[in-house]
Amino acid sequence: MTRTVYLNGQWLPETEAKVSVFDRGFMFADAIYEVTAVIGGKLIDYAGHAGRLKRSLASLNIAAPVSDEDMLALHREILARNGMTDGLIYLQISRGAQDRDFLFTNDLIPTFVMFTQSRPVLGNPKWGKGISVITMLEGRWEQRQIKTVQLLYSSLAKMEAQKQGADDAFFVENGFITEASSSNAHIVTKAGTLVTRDLSNALLHGITRGSVLDLARRAGLTVEERGFTPAEAKDAAEVFITSATNFVMPVTRIDGQPVGDGKPGPVSQTLLQAYIEDRLASAI
Numbered sequence: 322m323t324r325t326v327y328l329n330g331q332w333l334p335e336t337e338a339k340v341s342v343f344d345r346g347f348m349f350a351d352a353i354y355e356v357t358a359v360i361g362g363k364l365i366d367y368a369g370h371a372g373r374l375k376r377s378l379a380s381l382n383i384a385a386p387v388s389d390e391d392m393l394a395l396h397r398e399i400l401a402r403n404g405m406t407d408g409l410i411y412l413q414i415s416r417g418a419q420d421r422d423f424l425f426t427n428d429l430i431p432t433f434v435m436f437t438q439s440r441p442v443l444g445n446p447k448w449g450k451g452i453s454v455i456t457m458l459e460g461r462w463e464q465r466q467i468k469t470v471q472l473l474y475s476s477l478a479k480m481e482a483q484k485q486g487a488d489d490a491f492f493v494e495n496g497f498i499t500e501a502s503s504s505n506a507h508i509v510t511k512a513g514t515l516v517t518r519d520l521s522n523a524l525l526h527g528i529t530r531g532s533v534l535d536l537a538r539r540a541g542l543t544v545e546e547r548g549f550t551p552a553e554a555k556d557a558a559e560v561f562i563t564s565a566t567n568f569v570m571p572v573t574r575i576d577g578q579p580v581g582d583g584k585p586g587p588v589s590q591t592l593l594q595a596y597i598e599d600r601l602a603s604a605i
């Protein structure tokens with residue numbers, strides 16, 4: 322089925338949407354993106370994603386291509402035009418097109434693309450089993466709080482994980498886990514404390530991370546925001562990742578070693594259910 326995608330103010334069949342070969346997103350990864358989950362035609366954690374989008378744009382001094390109201394209206398319209406009830410909305414904004422030069426001028430018109438990926442979001446079969454990860458040296462740039470499309474290192478990391486029979490990779494820098502290749506990493510210690518890396522430029526400030534931490538605190542869990550090592554993760558009672566695509570996904574194996582008893586633990590399962598209920602209730 323041909324999707325209808327959004328490109329710079331136009332709705333086009335996906336086969337007809339074309340971006341310039343001089344686009345700086347294409348040549349310099351000079352672009353930012355967001356991924357928002359959709360369930361039952363409603364946007365999950367939209368305010369968080371819309372807020373981070375603006376912060377990413379401001380960090381790179383790219384002008385927002387549309388107003389906040391129009392941004393929300395475009396999200397609704399792309400769902401309606403594609404008849405999508407469940408899946409993901411991907412949006413990307415690049416600085417724009419200009420003859421190739423490392424230096425750019427400040428008058429470029431951003432290239433704004435949106436498309437849908439229709440798929441079930443609830444009932445992920447991996448929630449019941451958990452995923453396996455390998456640890457790997459951090460190799461990304463040091464501005465990871467900006468959601469740029471510089472995803473080559475993460476893409477190669479996932480390929481390497483797949484080659485080693487695992488699902489994903491945890492990145493390690495100066496002995497501490499920064500995050501997973503496209504999600505935030507968390508552990509639950511044997512004492513029952515939820516530990517997650519504190520926010521800095523070392524990691525993306527995940528929207529799902531923020532919501533899940535709120536829910537954990539509301540449920541009375543002790544939450545510590547600090548770095549943790551691969552050894553602590555391997556010795557934890559539970560490990561899980563969070564993202565708009567996974568929500569709360571248990572990690573049941575690290576570098577081939579089972580985490581706890583090798584099965585998804587109660588804290589991750591409770592947080593997953595709480596996240597789904599709470600975010601569905603506030604979905605727009």
Ligand code: PDD
Nearest residue numbers: 356502503504505525527528529564565
């Ligand atoms: N990735 N860390 C990284 C490096 C990410 O790429 C993502 C999201 C997250 C989680 O952020 P959030 O909870 O806001 O989705 C953390 C998206 C889903 C992706 O690239 O497809």
